[in-house]
Amino acid sequence: MRILSLLLLLVCLPVSAAEYGIVDAGKSSLAFTYRQMGVPVDGSFAKFTASMRFDPARPAAAKAAIDVDLASIDTGSPEGNDEVAGKQWFDTKNHPVAHFVSTAVKPLGGNRFELDGKLTMKGRTHDVGGQFTYAPRGSSAAFDGDLVIKRADFAIGEGEWADFDTVANEVRIKFHILAMARK
Numbered sequence: 001m002r003i004l005s006l007l008l009l010l011v012c013l014p015v016s017a018a019e020y021g022i023v024d025a026g027k028s029s030l031a032f033t034y035r036q037m038g039v040p041v042d043g044s045f046a047k048f049t050a051s052m053r054f055d056p057a058r059p060a061a062a063k064a065a066i067d068v069d070l071a072s073i074d075t076g077s078p079e080g081n082d083e084v085a086g087k088q089w090f091d092t093k094n095h096p097v098a099h100f101v102s103t104a105v106k107p108l109g110g111n112r113f114e115l116d117g118k119l120t121m122k123g124r125t126h127d128v129g130g131q132f133t134y135a136p137r138g139s140s141a142a143f144d145g146d147l148v149i150k151r152a153d154f155a156i157g158e159g160e161w162a163d164f165d166t167v168a169n170e171v172r173i174k175f176h177i178l179a180m181a182r183k
Helices: 003-014 080-084
Strands: 018-022 031-035 040-046 048-053 064-067 098-107 110-119 124-137 140-150 170-181
Touching: 003 064, 018 140, 031 048, 064 124
Parallel strands: none
Antiparallel strands: 018 048, 018 170, 031 040, 031 170, 048 064, 064 098, 098 110, 110 124, 124 140, 140 170
């Protein structure tokens, strides 16, 4: 009977999963898609820093923060990059960084999670949300997800660019973060 009780105790003990948090910036990426005159356009950011703590056994305790160097944007053309750095778009001279910080992570099942947070750009902060997947790879894990923002919430694309028929209000932000397990 003692052996059976011991086995039951061991089975009921929580299994400690790895906590991921050492971000491999060289293998991570941050991209976006928007519509211009109805046509999808892709771009990316070359420079960003990310910090995180994620234990798949305790997703509610997860934390993430990302700082994006807005001047590192690649819209696909040097003219486009110069345009969006200007005052009517990102105004990188006065607001060089976009900052995201998570406020909640909820499991959806099957290594999928809902992510809520606060995004600050151009001096404005708004709640944003999206989803991501978690894919363990030995001592590392990939976190792939997206969230949709409304550029008007952040005064991105003012003046002649405020017309949503020219550039859509919704922008899909896509991220791929590779993180190593903390030891």
